[in-house]
């Protein structure tokens with residue numbers, strides 16, 4: 001059974017594609033060379049996630065389809081982050097701070113810092 005630890009492997013592969021400017025076909029390298037395309041793909045994949053979710057809620061689509069679209073979105077999000085030298089650890093740290101129990105006197109998840 002796959003779990004979120006696989007994301008570290010995927011990130012390492014994306015980083016290795018970024019470091020490797022050799023010849024050969026790599027979809028990741030093609031995306032990294034074209035930042036406008038990465039942004040376009042994120043919008044496209046997010047739309048497809050929404051469509052798959054709508055289909056599922058309406059009883060016309062499967063959980064499997066939604067999972068596939070979510071996988072595409074996660075992959076493209078990682079490529080976008082890699083292109084900007086932002087690591088998943090930085091993202092996880094923000095989520096972790098938001099998740100931390102609020103200190104006395106603070107209110108809600110913003111106590112962990114919702115914005116930069």
Ligand SMILES: N=c1c2ncn([C@@H]3O[C@H](COP(=O)(O)OP(=O)(O)OP(=O)(O)O)[C@@H](O)[C@H]3O)c2ncn1[C@@H]1O[C@H](COP(=O)(O)O)[C@@H](O)[C@H]1O
Pocket residue numbers: 010013014017025026027028029041071072075
């Ligand atoms: N996880 C992924 C992954 N998820 C989705 N995709 C690609 O993302 C594209 C999305 O498909 P679409 O149908 O939306 O678009 P398309 O028409 O095929 O492509 P576009 O012309 O729109 O870009 C497909 O080409 C998929 O193959 C991925 N491509 C690569 N990876 C992983 O990235 C790593 C490096 O891959 P390479 O860069 O290809 O070596 C490997 O571990 C791969 O498993």
